[in-house]
Amino acid sequence: MNLFRSVIAAIGRKHKPHRSQAGGKPNSHNPKNKWRCSVGRFFNMGNEESSPIDESVPPQTLPARTLEALSDHIKNGKVSRIVVMTGAGISTSAGIPDFRSPDTGLYANLARLNLPYAEAVFDISYFRKNPMPFYTLAHELYPGKYRPTITHSFIRLLHDKGLLLKLFTQNIDCLEREAGVPDDKIVEAHGSFARQSCIECSEPYPEADIKRHIADKEIPRCHQCKGLVKPEIVFFGEQLPAEFFRHRSLPAEADLCIVMGTSLTVQPFASLPDVTPDSTPRVLINKERVGSLGSGTDDVLILGDCDDGVRKLANACGWLDELEGLWAKTAPKDTGELGKPAAEVAKRDKDEQLEDEIDKLTKDVDETLRLSKWHEEKVRDEKLPGSATKSDQPKSSDTTSSGDRPHEDSDGNLGHVFVQGQKPDRRVMKGEET
Numbered sequence: 001m002n003l004f005r006s007v008i009a010a011i012g013r014k015h016k017p018h019r020s021q022a023g024g025k026p027n028s029h030n031p032k033n034k035w036r037c038s039v040g041r042f043f044n045m046g047n048e049e050s051s052p053i054d055e056s057v058p059p060q061t062l063p064a065r066t067l068e069a070l071s072d073h074i075k076n077g078k079v080s081r082i083v084v085m086t087g088a089g090i091s092t093s094a095g096i097p098d099f100r101s102p103d104t105g106l107y108a109n110l111a112r113l114n115l116p117y118a119e120a121v122f123d124i125s126y127f128r129k130n131p132m133p134f135y136t137l138a139h140e141l142y143p144g145k146y147r148p149t150i151t152h153s154f155i156r157l158l159h160d161k162g163l164l165l166k167l168f169t170q171n172i173d174c175l176e177r178e179a180g181v182p183d184d185k186i187v188e189a190h191g192s193f194a195r196q197s198c199i200e201c202s203e204p205y206p207e208a209d210i211k212r213h214i215a216d217k218e219i220p221r222c223h224q225c226k227g228l229v230k231p232e233i234v235f236f237g238e239q240l241p242a243e244f245f246r247h248r249s250l251p252a253e254a255d256l257c258i259v260m261g262t263s264l265t266v267q268p269f270a271s272l273p274d275v276t277p278d279s280t281p282r283v284l285i286n287k288e289r290v291g292s293l294g295s296g297t298d299d300v301l302i303l304g305d306c307d308d309g310v311r312k313l314a315n316a317c318g319w320l321d322e323l324e325g326l327w328a329k330t331a332p333k334d335t336g337e338l339g340k341p342a343a344e345v346a347k348r349d350k351d352e353q354l355e356d357e358i359d360k361l362t363k364d365v366d367e368t369l370r371l372s373k374w375h376e377e378k379v380r381d382e383k384l385p386g387s388a389t390k391s392d393q394p395k396s397s398d399t400t401s402s403g404d405r406p407h408e409d410s411d412g413n414l415g416h417v418f419v420q421g422q423k424p425d426r427r428v429m430k431g432e433e434t
């Protein structure tokens, strides 16, 4: 509970109603010192509903809530402390799925790992019992396989121009580092693959060893106590890194906030954009409107693909050639991850994906056949005079063995029909102390 107390102490001092709660009217007195968030707001779970600002409300800082007005503001030297906040959406064009996009999202594709529920792959208590699904996923996601996107290079460009105050990322893929954003500018709010340690004794584990284990899809064990080793990615049920809490009030010092590729559904990260002062311009570059973005007086929305959005912004600022040049430098050389040529890695990944798809289809067909066979037999039995009624459970003496019946999990759901979000949604609890 210490964390809660310290957050209340920190946020409580700066409490004020959010602009939208104040009827959409700008503050009349010294708005520069005001934070958008309230205590309640900081603790609210999930993606808070907010209505778009009334067009009749004038901006406080920008001449208009447009890309052009924003780029003029930047070109006029009014911006020198940019805070960037990112999520999985900035890495999807690199080939790393986000979690929640339907069909393509990671959670939609985890059925093959036979998890009791999708989020279990990042659940520390599940990991203790069964670390293999995580390591299967880690094999696919491990840094080195993917090229940073132009959006990652855009963040690097902001740093090169001396404009980046801090990058807060929820991503664990280390692509910001690979794009050249220095370590001291990055807060990896949900940890990353950059470090690994024993979950029992916290002993750091050598990078070369974990790379080897992940490449071989083996489970690494601590050299000291033989406990399970895990990359320092924050799992559900684990605390966020101290670094996040050390820097979480930094957005209050920003003169521009850029939010990209996140659904802003995981707290406490989701509240970071609200720590910026009311008058600080905020830009959202995302497929859809999220969080409170769009409700502030100086919010600019660039909706659509992130890479397109940063190109538009860079172009408007006169930086596009520089940005493309910087991104070109991230093109893969001869080697891909784990010592394999990049082309080979990409081909192997495609082959593996295809194999997985075929496996999944085969399993689904198999299950459907079993289901219809079981159903056919059950209907036939029910039709026979004196046979079991509908409410009767199949008995162990039934000719249909239990293996022929569709698998049911402990919730009574058909195991092969993998439905997202059947369990209580714990993503909002990430890193919160209980």
Ligand code: CNA
Binding pocket: 086, 087, 088, 089, 090, 091, 092, 093, 096, 097, 098, 099, 100, 101, 106, 170, 171, 172, 173, 174, 190, 261, 262, 263, 264, 265, 266, 285, 286, 287, 288, 290, 304, 305, 306, 307
């Ligand atoms: P999310 O909840 O999956 O949301 C992603 C957001 O990005 C959604 O609003 C999408 O519409 C949007 N989006 C997806 N692709 C694009 C695109 N090309 N251009 C513009 N917008 C796009 O992911 P969040 O990051 O918000 O959720 C936080 C989770 C995700 C953290 O715990 C991460 O650890 C986790 N995650 C990280 C990675 C990674 O490291 N690359 C991958 C998957 C999940």
